[in-house]
Amino acid sequence: MTGEGSGDGVVAVNGLTKRFGPVSAVEDLTFSVGPGRVTGFLGPNGAGKTTTLRMLLGLVEPTSGTATVDGHRYSELSHPARVIGAALEAASFHPGRSARDHLRVYAPQAGVTDARCDEVLDVVGLAQVARRRVGGFSLGMRQRLGLATTLLGDPQVLVLDEPANGLDPEGIVWLRGYLRHLASEGRTVLVSSHMLSEVQQTVDDVVIISRGRLVHASPLAELAARARRSVVVTSPDHEGLQRLVTHRWPTHGTDPEPAPGRVELEGVTAAEVGAAAHAAGLELHELSVREVALEDVFLEMTSAAPAHEEVAA
Ligand SMILES: Nc1ncnc2c1ncn2[C@@H]1O[C@H](COP(=O)(O)OP(=O)(O)OP(=O)(O)O)[C@@H](O)[C@H]1O
Numbered sequence: 342m343t344g345e346g347s348g349d350g351v352v353a354v355n356g357l358t359k360r361f362g363p364v365s366a367v368e369d370l371t372f373s374v375g376p377g378r379v380t381g382f383l384g385p386n387g388a389g390k391t392t393t394l395r396m397l398l399g400l401v402e403p404t405s406g407t408a409t410v411d412g413h414r415y416s417e418l419s420h421p422a423r424v425i426g427a428a429l430e431a432a433s434f435h436p437g438r439s440a441r442d443h444l445r446v447y448a449p450q451a452g453v454t455d456a457r458c459d460e461v462l463d464v465v466g467l468a469q470v471a472r473r474r475v476g477g478f479s480l481g482m483r484q485r486l487g488l489a490t491t492l493l494g495d496p497q498v499l500v501l502d503e504p505a506n507g508l509d510p511e512g513i514v515w516l517r518g519y520l521r522h523l524a525s526e527g528r529t530v531l532v533s534s535h536m537l538s539e540v541q542q543t544v545d546d547v548v549i550i551s552r553g554r555l556v557h558a559s560p561l562a563e564l565a566a567r568a569r570r571s572v573v574v575t576s577p578d579h580e581g582l583q584r585l586v587t588h589r590w591p592t593h594g595t596d597p598e599p600a601p602g603r604v605e606l607e608g609v610t611a612a613e614v615g616a617a618a619h620a621a622g623l624e625l626h627e628l629s630v631r632e633v634a635l636e637d638v639f640l641e642m643t644s645a646a647p648a649h650e651e652v653a654a
Pocket residue numbers: 361364365366384385386387388389390391392393535649
């Protein structure tokens with residue numbers, strides 16, 4: 342790549358804030374996304390993902406802070422389509438237009454020829470239906486066409502909002518592979534989703550927001566290390582159970598508000614707990630292993646954040 346678009350490919354969000362009247366949709370958000378990796382931009386519905394991406398793409402003016410790509414705001418880019426390609430939400434397509442004609446409308450804007458339109462249709466698997474009217478396309482086909490549109494200018498940075506929506510299982514597998522391929526070419530790939538499990542097999546890094554604020558940013562592996570198993574133990578002898586735990590595993594409890602007669606322990610096995618209870622003559626009613634999946638870690642993180650701040654307009 343030469344000229345614009347050969348920058349560092351870094352998406353940098355710094356102190357980004359957006360208020361809609363009294364609602365703070367995005368509040369003092371800071372993170373960066375690097376090239377050669379697929380990054381999941383995650384948060385529950387209404388967390389502020391779309392607003393953040395819209396600010397990055399110059400569609401919404403920040404109240405304060407900056408969102409840049411290659412160190413520039415979107416409005417400062419002379420050839421934005423070569424730098425950043427984005428598919429936000431379900432793009433609207435003219436139903437009477439063919440897939441090919443849809444792309445040809447965008448081609449001059451992206452500074453590319455009609456041949457490039459055919460190329461990207463081929464890449465996303467729509468070459469066979471290039472001349473069919475978009476009105477008859479399934480949601481999955483529309484998603485592919487949206488992706489094709491973002492690829493027109495061969496941008497270094499790709500921003501995709503919930504790209505797996507509407508894709509069938511085969512399409513999802515294809516998308517995963519394709520996003521990984523784009524990252525392996527040194528591109529920056531930012532994919533938003535409200536479910537970690539949806540992108541878990543695709544992303545290298547995660548940026549998690551909740552109620553407009555950053556709650557976590559790290560490689561996925563670091564987050565995965567938080568997924569854990571615990572042992573749930575209940576006994577009708579509340580005091581006996583408490584005595585046993587305090588004596589044997591004083592630091593292994595995980596439950597911030599333990600209920601009488603119930604403990605949840607980490608770093609021990611059910612067999613160890615069973616043996617100790619047996620030795621202590623303690624009657625148990627439950628001894629079970631609880632898997633805390635990665636999605637649960639994500640849900641815990643995003644539900645614990647403070648509510649959207651109401652600010653003075
Ligand atoms: N134009 C607007 N006017 C007023 N409030 C808005 C506007 N756009 C977004 N909001 C509010 O800002 C908050 C964040 O919304 P946003 O759409 O960015 O979240 P999201 O994470 O993208 O959610 P989803 O996954 O549901 O699209 C929500 O409370 C939303 O109601």
